[in-house]
Amino acid sequence: MAGDPLKANLWTDADVYISTNLSATLPANPDTPFGSDWHLVGLLDGDDGFPESRDEDTDDKFAWGGILVRTSRQHFKLTKSFTALEDNDTTYGLLWPGSTPTQIVVPRPARVRIAFETREGEKVRRLISAQYAEVALDGDHGENETDLESATFAATIFPTSGGALFNRQTTPILSSIDVSPATKSLTVGQIGALTATATFDDTSTQDVTSFATWTTSASSKATVASGYVTGVAAGSATITASYQGSTDTCAVTVS
Numbered sequence: 001m002a003g004d005p006l007k008a009n010l011w012t013d014a015d016v017y018i019s020t021n022l023s024a025t026l027p028a029n030p031d032t033p034f035g036s037d038w039h040l041v042g043l044l045d046g047d048d049g050f051p052e053s054r055d056e057d058t059d060d061k062f063a064w065g066g067i068l069v070r071t072s073r074q075h076f077k078l079t080k081s082f083t084a085l086e087d088n089d090t091t092y093g094l095l096w097p098g099s100t101p102t103q104i105v106v107p108r109p110a111r112v113r114i115a116f117e118t119r120e121g122e123k124v125r126r127l128i129s130a131q132y133a134e135v136a137l138d139g140d141h142g143e144n145e146t147d148l149e150s151a152t153f154a155a156t157i158f159p160t161s162g163g164a165l166f167n168r169q170t171t172p173i174l175s176s177i178d179v180s181p182a183t184k185s186l187t188v189g190q191i192g193a194l195t196a197t198a199t200f201d202d203t204s205t206q207d208v209t210s211f212a213t214w215t216t217s218a219s220s221k222a223t224v225a226s227g228y229v230t231g232v233a234a235g236s237a238t239i240t241a242s243y244q245g246s247t248d249t250c251a252v253t254v255s
Helices: 089-095
Strands: 013-019 052-063 067-084 111-120 123-129 132-137 151-158 166-170 174-180 183-186 191-193 195-200 205-207 213-216 222-225 228-231 235-243 246-254
Touching: 013 089, 089 132, 089 151, 111 151, 123 151, 174 235, 174 246, 183 191, 183 228, 195 235, 213 222, 222 235, 228 246
Parallel strands: 183 246
Antiparallel strands: 013 111, 052 067, 067 151, 111 123, 111 132, 123 166, 132 151, 174 195, 191 228, 195 205, 213 235, 222 228, 235 246
């Protein structure tokens, strides 16, 4: 099988955040929580997910003889949807913008900042509107005795003057790990240290020595724990570090 299963995503949890402050501070990275200007939509329908719709007017240009030579594109529009399962202040404000707790008025969608966050274990992906969005009810909303009350919203994303739609934040994906040194010589009873360094798809690196799983091919010759190798008897052993599905080795010789 070709490909990398670690890059296949099955998002097991998600949230939508709304801010009425168009200048709201963005979190620095996917590990940073959203600030007080951002409000959770709450429980979401995971089966509906975050469907995305792209609309654009295109016009094909043909040369004499019917040869396609150009396609003009204009009026691009991106809409991203979600289904909310909670009746709270945030969803009420999206469902009935401009209304009060005691009076409902004709809805006129307000401009808001919106953020979509999906999670799988420690992996996080965020799409935060670069400028603003207008969120409106998409379809029907009502109550009955057999289904949870829900409201499906469509968020129209307005780009910046430069065409940016979202600020994207993602947890870096592991590309490989490297054990150093690649070879090591010890005497019986001597302890030597190894280091495991992880490289991620954004070229960042991290020392994962204490997080990796360490094993030895010959415990009668050399043992290993948390990256520390101990020479047991004359001979050789291969020390392996494993981290998030990636491995690398060090060839140890004991004399």
